[in-house]
Amino acid sequence: MNARPDAGTGSRGDLLAALARVLPADALLHERADLKPYECDGLTAFRSLPLAVALPRTVAQIEAVLRTCAQHRVPVVARGAGTGLSGGALPLADGVVLGLARLNRILEIDPRNRLARVQPGVTNLAISQAAAPYGLFYAPDPSSQIACTIGGNVAENAGGLHCLKYGLTTHNLLKIDVITIDGERLTFGSDALDAPGYDLLALMTGSEGLLGVVVEVTVKLLPKPQDARLLLAAFASVDAAANAVARIIRAGLVPGGLEMMDRPAIAAVEAYAPCGYPADAQAVLLCELDGVDAEVLEEAAHAEAILREAGADSVRVAVSAEERAAVWSGRKAAFPALGRLAPDYYCIDGSIPRGRLPDVLRGIAALSREYGLAVANVFHAGDGNLHPIILYDAADAGARDRTERLGTAILALCVEAGGSVTGEHGVGVEKLDAMCAQFLAPEIEQFHRIKHAFDPHGLLNPGKAVPTPRRCAEFGRMHVHRGALPFAHLERY
Amino acid sequence: MNARPDAGTGSRGDLLAALARVLPADALLHERADLKPYECDGLTAFRSLPLAVALPRTVAQIEAVLRTCAQHRVPVVARGAGTGLSGGALPLADGVVLGLARLNRILEIDPRNRLARVQPGVTNLAISQAAAPYGLFYAPDPSSQIACTIGGNVAENAGGLHCLKYGLTTHNLLKIDVITIDGERLTFGSDALDAPGYDLLALMTGSEGLLGVVVEVTVKLLPKPQDARLLLAAFASVDAAANAVARIIRAGLVPGGLEMMDRPAIAAVEAYAPCGYPADAQAVLLCELDGVDAEVLEEAAHAEAILREAGADSVRVAVSAEERAAVWSGRKAAFPALGRLAPDYYCIDGSIPRGRLPDVLRGIAALSREYGLAVANVFHAGDGNLHPIILYDAADAGARDRTERLGTAILALCVEAGGSVTGEHGVGVEKLDAMCAQFLAPEIEQFHRIKHAFDPHGLLNPGKAVPTPRRCAEFGRMHVHRGALPFAHLERY
Incomplete structure (x- = not known):
């Protein structure tokens, strides 16, 4: 059913000619050398060259590309920054890659309604940067946030360090505009609490480009937490650390981040970019509490008590932004390490x-x-x-x-x-x-x-x-x- | 397309006989007098008697009813407690009402993973009552929560007083089991953070009984807030009160409840069940902050300052559970008043x-x-x-x-x-x-x-x-x- 599209009705040449009629010359790649950078996404074990890469600058061009591909029965793979790790943007040898990176404008930051309206090629981090002057931010923060685009985040329902408290992408969207394979524009969701009808906004989110192409995204913005404390707790076993996590959750605490690293990860980090994680710990937990000052103080004290009761050998508390960044740096360096x-x-x-x-x-x-x-x-x-x-x-x-x-x-x-x-x-x-x-x-x-x-x-x-x-x-x-x-x-x- | 089902293949008698084969005698109503209580839901302006009412006790019986109706091409209207206000459970004259109220068992309360697994006929309030011994509760609380069922809540994506902080039904579900019109059982969602595949859990939520019949629901449970403060602010105009709401949101506060009542509503309440709302106010806001003690104190002080800056003529602070209940009682009496x-x-x-x-x-x-x-x-x-x-x-x-x-x-x-x-x-x-x-x-x-x-x-x-x-x-x-x-x-x- 999902395997391959119906047989095409023309040759590669016909398709390229048809695409050339709806796209400017610099928006259509078809030479082998030009296609090469698009042969894989973050799952580099899988590679394939597409027939062509379309790089539209406008929604009208996207509509035209989709309509053209539909007429020629040629498959289309939408692509943001290509940072995905499961091969969602892997090209098909008989298909077109529809790159959305050029649609990278922030259309609106509305602090009164705490929302941002952006094009799909805007990077995740750029949204938070644009919202920062208003004391707001966009919560989901995959580790690729400097590069990955919001369109790709929607397609993959991206997460990040702060999902526990702030949810996945699907919990932080208000509205999307989608182009169907027939080139029709549909709007799902609304700027208000809820929208009637089937929840096609949620259905599209995480659908990995199989249902439509997202061309505009309205996200919720949240007020930046005033204050934060980061606890670094060391445990003599992975089991003890895992039990501590369960106790924190059971106590009703909702940390902004609650990360675990085991012995091999700690050793790798300390060898690569030392940041003072306890050398003898079998596991560490990084538990960050954020919010208004009094709340953070109280919750950090509560979390510290729980971690000690759960058998932590040591608990270090990082208060200033610099101290916290230093402790987080180990976690962030874990993959290269x-x-x-x-x-x-x-x-x-x-x-x-x-x-x-x-x-x-x-x-x-x-x-x-x-x-x-x-x-x-x-x-x-x-x-x-x-x-x-x-x-x-x-x-x-x-x-x-x-x-x-x-x-x-x-x-x-x-x-x-x-x-x-x-x-x-x-x-x-x-x-x-x-x-x-x-x-x-x-x-x-x-x-x-x-x-x-x-x-x-x-x-x-x-x-x-x-x-x-x-x-x-x-x-x-x-x-x-x-x-x-x-x-x-x-x-x- | 959505208008009416394909023509049936038999008479009403055939259908009743077929249903009688799959249901015990006390689970099938067809006498006019027995059908009468099912002729409408909370939207009483619309009424219609169904062909029959099925009141299964087991999921197997639900599957059999749906399969039978599919075979006879007879439409089915699922019904929980019938408290809906838009006529979603209005019977069809040529259809069967599938009442789910007898499936009312709480299957599991799991405090470790903070979830409850229940049958669709369990009332909204019963979930919170069952979770209370563990210090947990189920957040969405429509005003019909004593009577309305979780199955109906899923079908309508029910809300309540606390949506601002805790979300709608869709934000509080982990997993549902659904029976299709062909009598097949499907599971959407998981007990973990996320499930792969299209988000059919979200799609089903709020789909008003048009896609399938929910037979089991796993909901998230939240820790009961330790403490709360309720502010009652009086304003000389609706405009001023509305602006105060905008300021509270812009300040990044997320009250557990933030309700407004205008002059006619205040007057009606004070005439019916007086609870001391300011007699000369054109509008009042009820703003409840909940959470851990220090957080609540700080946020309540912040909210009070904002309300005063926004022009509130008076702000009363209710601290004890009794005081808060007294202030809420006016809001809750508003509809009868x-x-x-x-x-x-x-x-x-x-x-x-x-x-x-x-x-x-x-x-x-x-x-x-x-x-x-x-x-x-x-x-x-x-x-x-x-x-x-x-x-x-x-x-x-x-x-x-x-x-x-x-x-x-x-x-x-x-x-x-x-x-x-x-x-x-x-x-x-x-x-x-x-x-x-x-x-x-x-x-x-x-x-x-x-x-x-x-x-x-x-x-x-x-x-x-x-x-x-x-x-x-x-x-x-x-x-x-x-x-x-x-x-x-x-x-x-």
């Missing part, structure tokens, strides 16, 4: 109910031993959003395949724990099989019916995000899922 | 960007004069969710028609202000024309494609929530909308 420990690494993204953190982390450690691959953990503990990082060497025979199988096993563990196969990175091409572990056949079929309701010829980013029923049927023959354990070798956890 | 002022009243539900409160309230006052009908305002000011209450006498010739036209004009004003034709009451049968003012034809058509993706024969609550394209075309011939003013006579505001 881990990159120095092994030739390659693979970052997994799964989520679980927070109460299951201790068991699932034990399960990951056991899988790491079983597969003979080191795993470091640096993740959004407060959300239950795991990022196990598998360290491997692609030059070793079989290591890559073993890494992929370990990744799949970790995601299966997340599903078993009542969680899901993505936290914030999306499905793209990376997790099509994992989707088969997450959903039953009738649910996958319902997804395809939704796709068909927007894009009956399957031209928008086909083959991504939702596996075909056939793929899941084949997957199911190899693995039992839901109700039984998805992978026989996991039975012992 | 207004009911004594006129033989009939009609409560409108619309929402607007909060910054537009002053102009829209002025516009409503002007419309009230123009139509010669008194309008009182009691509403969720912090959300921009208006509830203008039109007072009239249905016995007066033409009054009812004039009331309806005034209501439509008020909603048009909301749309013009960038808002929407519902805040929290849904569309049902009441606001089908208003939907035509809110949406353009391609958006309405997209809604129908979504409906078709779940329910190709149009058997689930047909004729509700989404108008037919034909109805909107006829509406459009009478009124211009979006881009121009929807109602010619509003041009002067």
Whole structure:
């Protein structure tokens, strides 16, 4: 159903000629060398050159490109900054990449109604920068926020360090304008509390470019917290740290950020960009409380007491902006630091109910031993959003395949724990099989019916995000899922 | 498209016989006298007797009822407690009412993961009561919360007094189980942060029973705020009160509740159940801050300063739970109190960007004069969710028609202000024309494609929530909308 679009009605030449009629010369790339920078997104293991890249400057040009592709039955892959980690913007060899980076204007900052209206190519950080003079900010902050665009954030339902308190992208949108594959402009959501009709704003969010192309986004802005305190707590075991997270949540505290790093991650950071994390800790928690001054003081004291009761060996409190930045710098350097420990690494993204953190982390450690691959953990503990990082060497025979199988096993563990196969990175091409572990056949079929309701010829980013029923049927023959354990070798956890 | 289901394949007798085969005798009503209590919901102006009422006790019975209705091509209207105000649960004369009130078990309260798993017939309040021993509560609290069911709350995306801080129903759900018209069970959402695939949990929420029947709901539970302070501020004009709301929001305060009542509402309450609201105020604001103690103290002081700067003639602070309950009692008595002022009243539900409160309230006052009908305002000011209450006498010739036209004009004003034709009451049968003012034809058509993706024969609550394209075309011939003013006579505001 989702596999490939209907057969095209003309040649590549016809398509390029048709696109050239609706786009200025500098907005259409088709030479091999020009296409090369678009061959992959952040999931660099997958690469493919598209037929052409369209780089429109106006919404009218986007409408024309989509209409042209629909007429020629050519698939279209929308692309923001290409920072996605699951291959959502991977080109199709017989398709057009629709790059939206040139639509990068901030159309309106409205402090009275606390909203910003922007074009899809505006970067995540640029919104907060434009809102800063009014004491406001845009809350979701994926680690790629300097580069990633709001259009891509909508497509992937991006998260970040502050989701626990401020929610994912879907919780921070008011309205979007979308162009359908037929070139029609639709508006979903409103500037007010709620909009009637089916919630197509939420449906579009996280739909990975399969339903329409977002050309305008109205986001909520929040007042910048006046004050913050950051606690750095060291634990003698991952288990103790995971239990501390559960206690903080149970106590009703909602930290602005609540991150965990385990021993391998701490060691990597201290070797690469030392920032004073306790050398002997098996795990550290970074717990930041933000808000108005009195609240922060009281909540930080409460959190500190909980961390000590939960067995923290030490708790350091960073108060000034400089001190906090220094403590955060270790967390932010974790990925490059881990990159120095092994030739390659693979970052997994799964989520679980927070109460299951201790068991699932034990399960990951056991899988790491079983597969003979080191795993470091640096993740959004407060959300239950795991990022196990598998360290491997692609030059070793079989290591890559073993890494992929370990990744799949970790995601299966997340599903078993009542969680899901993505936290914030999306499905793209990376997790099509994992989707088969997450959903039953009738649910996958319902997804395809939704796709068909927007894009009956399957031209928008086909083959991504939702596996075909056939793929899941084949997957199911190899693995039992839901109700039984998805992978026989996991039975012992 | 949405109008009526395909022609049935048998008689009423055949259908009843088929339903009797899948339901125990006490779970199927078909005598006229037994059907009578189901002839309307909270929108009592619309009444209709269904063919039959099914009152299943198990999910298997629900599946069987839906499958039977699908086979007989008979429409099905799901019903919780029937407290909805837009006619969403109005029976169809040729259809079955599927009452879900008997599925009223709380399946699980999980304090560790802060969630509750319940059947659809559990009342809103019962969830908070079951969670109370753990210091937790379920946040959305529509004023019908003693009676209304969580299944109905999901169908209507219910709100309440605390939406500003805690969100609508859609922001407080983790997972739902749904039965399709074909009797298939699907799960959307997960117990973790996020679920992959299209966000069908959000799509189902607020879909007014048109896409599927919710049979299990997992909601988020929140820690009960430790402390609260309620400010009662009196203003010499509605304008001044509306401006104060805008200032509170702009200052970054997020009150647990921020309600406004105008002079007619205050007078009605003081005549009916006096609770000491200032007798000479043209408007009062009730602003409740909740949270941890220090935060509440600081925020209440900040809010009081803003209210005074905004021109409040007086600000009373209620601290103890008893004092706060006394001040809230006036707000809660507002509807019955207004009911004594006129033989009939009609409560409108619309929402607007909060910054537009002053102009829209002025516009409503002007419309009230123009139509010669008194309008009182009691509403969720912090959300921009208006509830203008039109007072009239249905016995007066033409009054009812004039009331309806005034209501439509008020909603048009909301749309013009960038808002929407519902805040929290849904569309049902009441606001089908208003939907035509809110949406353009391609958006309405997209809604129908979504409906078709779940329910190709149009058997689930047909004729509700989404108008037919034909109805909107006829509406459009009478009124211009979006881009121009929807109602010619509003041009002067």
